Amino acid sequence: xxxxxxxxxxxxxxxxxxxxxxxxxxxxxxxxxxxxxxxxxxxxxxxxxxxxxxxxxxxxxxxxxxxxxxxxxxxxxxxxxxxxxxxxxxxxxxxxxxxxxxxxxxxxxxxxxxxxxxxxxxxxxxxxxxxxxxxxxxxxxxxxxxxxxxxxxxxxxxxxxxxxxxxxxxxxxxxxxxxxxxxxxxxxxxxxxxxxxxxxxxxxxxxxxxx
Amino acid sequence: xxxxxxxxxxxxxxxxxxxxxxxxxxxxxxxxxxxxxxxxxxxxxxxxxxxxxxxxxxxxxxxxxxxxxxxxxxxxxxxxxxxxxxxxxxxxxxxxxxxxxxxxxxxxxxxxxxxxxxxxxxxxxxxxxxxxxxxxxxxxxxxxxxxxxxxxxxxxxxxxxxxxxxxxxxxxxxxxxxxxxxxxxxxxxxxxxxxxxxxxxxxxxxxxxxx
DNA sequence: GTCTATATACGGATAGAC
DNA sequence: GTCTATCCGTATATAGAC
Numbered sequence: 001x002x003x004x005x006x007x008x009x010x011x012x013x014x015x016x017x018x019x020x021x022x023x024x025x026x027x028x029x030x031x032x033x034x035x036x037x038x039x040x041x042x043x044x045x046x047x048x049x050x051x052x053x054x055x056x057x058x059x060x061x062x063x064x065x066x067x068x069x070x071x072x073x074x075x076x077x078x079x080x081x082x083x084x085x086x087x088x089x090x091x092x093x094x095x096x097x098x099x100x101x102x103x104x105x106x107x108x109x110x111x112x113x114x115x116x117x118x119x120x121x122x123x124x125x126x127x128x129x130x131x132x133x134x135x136x137x138x139x140x141x142x143x144x145x146x147x148x149x150x151x152x153x154x155x156x157x158x159x160x161x162x163x164x165x166x167x168x169x170x171x172x173x174x175x176x177x178x179x180x181x182x183x184x185x186x187x188x189x190x191x192x193x194x195x196x197x198x199x200x201x202x203x204x205x206x207x208x209x210x211x
Numbered sequence: 212x213x214x215x216x217x218x219x220x221x222x223x224x225x226x227x228x229x230x231x232x233x234x235x236x237x238x239x240x241x242x243x244x245x246x247x248x249x250x251x252x253x254x255x256x257x258x259x260x261x262x263x264x265x266x267x268x269x270x271x272x273x274x275x276x277x278x279x280x281x282x283x284x285x286x287x288x289x290x291x292x293x294x295x296x297x298x299x300x301x302x303x304x305x306x307x308x309x310x311x312x313x314x315x316x317x318x319x320x321x322x323x324x325x326x327x328x329x330x331x332x333x334x335x336x337x338x339x340x341x342x343x344x345x346x347x348x349x350x351x352x353x354x355x356x357x358x359x360x361x362x363x364x365x366x367x368x369x370x371x372x373x374x375x376x377x378x379x380x381x382x383x384x385x386x387x388x389x390x391x392x393x394x395x396x397x398x399x400x401x402x403x404x405x406x407x408x409x410x411x412x413x414x415x416x417x418x419x420x421x422x
Numbered sequence: 423g424t425c426t427a428t429a430t431a432c433g434g435a436t437a438g439a440c
Numbered sequence: 441g442t443c444t445a446t447c448c449g450t451a452t453a454t455a456g457a458c
Contacts, residue, residue, distance in 0.1 A: 013423075013424085028242075028328070029240065029242065029243075029324070029328075030243075031239075031240065031242035031243035032241075032242035032328070034450085034451060034452085035451070035452060035453085036450095036451075036452090044424075044425095045424065045425060045426085046451095046452085046453090047424075047425070047426085047453085047454080047455095048423080048424065048425085049452095049453095050452080050453055050454070051423075051424080054453090055452080055453075056451090056452070056453090106327075109323060109324065109327055112320060112382055112383060112386075113240070113320065113324060115385050115386055116317075116320055116385050117239070117240075117243070119385040119386075119389055123385075123386070123389050133390075153408065154401065154404070156387070156391060156401065157401070157404070157405065157408065160379065160380050160383070160387065161376060161412070163379065163383065164375040164376055164378075164379030164380065164383075165372060165375055165376070167375075167379070168371065168374065168375030168378070168379045168382075169371050169375065171323055171379075171382065172323060172371070172374065172375075174326050174327050174330040175323075175326055175330075175334070176367070176371065178330055178334050179344075180367060190365065190367065190368070193365070193368070194368065197364070197368065197420070200419050200420075201372070201416040201419060203419075204415045204416055204418065204419035205412040205415055205416060207415065208411050208412060208414075208415035209408070209411075224441075224442085245432085245433060245434085246433075246434060246435085247433075247434090255442075255443095256442065256443055256444080257433095257434085257435090258435085258436075258437095258442075258443070258444085259441080259442065259443085260434095260435095261434080261435055261436070262441075262442080263441095265435090266434075266435075267433095267434065267435090
């Protein structure tokens with residue numbers, strides 16, 4: 001049983017609907033999208049959505065779970081790789097995030113929203129089962145690093161900062177672009193710059209927390 | 212005509228409805244809140260909402276505009292104050308943001324969402340009219356500072372970073388709290404720490420961008 | 423599998439009594 | 441000003457033809 005390719009050659013109707021749904025849901029959020037929007041976007045009729053997925057909510061859940069799993073897997077792959085240094089991992093994470101976000105700028109707001117709407121539902125449904133966080137390669141590297149450099153700041157801060165610096169500009173891009181007058185291309189160029197800048201910034205921040 | 216106090220002593224029905232609406236809208240977003248939810252939250256009947264505000268959308272617009280104006284005014288007051296240094300301004304901004312967000316943790320996601328849903332509508336409606344950004348006290352201070360320190364990084368990056376580091380943890384708090392097991396109080400304690408940390412981090416980041 | 427037509431439910435808004 | 445009852449558009453979901 002060979003795995004389904006990420007980009008379908010001959011997407012089935014079911015996949016076309018799913019793709020359309022993903023686009024509309026991420027653009028407008030769950031409550032504001034109508035099944036009619038999805039039907040229109042997919043090129044098929046309203047009735048087919050229920051034929052394949054039974055309900056709007058079930059379709060939404062499927063898409064959401066796929067999104068989060070894809071995301072979690074890719075991140076886990078990076079943070080639990082023993083062969084890279086802590087600093088390299090930060091660089092890889094940032095690059096990975098930003099590449100993904102340039103292609104799918106609506107995803108973070110979408111995910112944050114829906115997790116906020118019902119935190120338990122989604123997080124439990126995904127379940128980063130197994131794997132204690134402290135056992136991750138990156139956690140062990142951090143401990144050694146923090147001990148050597150006498151760093152006293154809570155690592156949760158660092159984690160939040162990495163994620164914040166990479167993701168937030170995309171979440172705020174409508175406001176940022178409006179106030180600055182930047183085009184999409186100019187905005188994306190700034191994000192490309194950040195791939196190099198953020199890792200440097202993060203290390204500088206960590207150093208500033210040294211005793 | 213004396214200004215209305217921020218916290219009403221004897222709130223009128225109209226104000227009670229408005230308060231209820233603000234709570235529900237910020238919690239669930241525009242599309243997902245039903246006028247019935249607002250009625251229930253306010254303790255009054257559905258019909259009264261239309262009696263006072265004509266429609267769900269008008270009520271929403273009023274609340275949104277009040278939110279943004281309050282926010283913009285307070286920020287403008289800080290960034291255009293000639294009597295404080297650049298570094299002090301950053302500290303004040305961060306403290307101000309975090310204090311506000313600890314009290315109203317749902318606001319950022321709410322605002323980001325609604326701005327994203329219709330960027331023009333809200334931004335134009337508020338209109339930070341007049342005041343060219345380059346004329347702000349903070350902009351002039353930045354120019355002098357950047358020239359003296361030979362800083363080459365685009366100031367938009369710095370701006371994004373300040374906002375990201377302060378706001379993002381609140382936007383992501385459901386995920387953060389779920390994964391770390393932190394209570395609300397513990398989370399807020401971390402945010403208090405950040406009031407001191409972020410300004411230091413920002414300055415360290417800026418220094419790392421020096422030639 | 424895919425469509426058209428329709429049943430059913432829900433939500434915003436209003437009429438009208440008090 | 442505040443309530444109950446209701447209208448009516450719209451959205452989800454389904455039945456049934458092809």
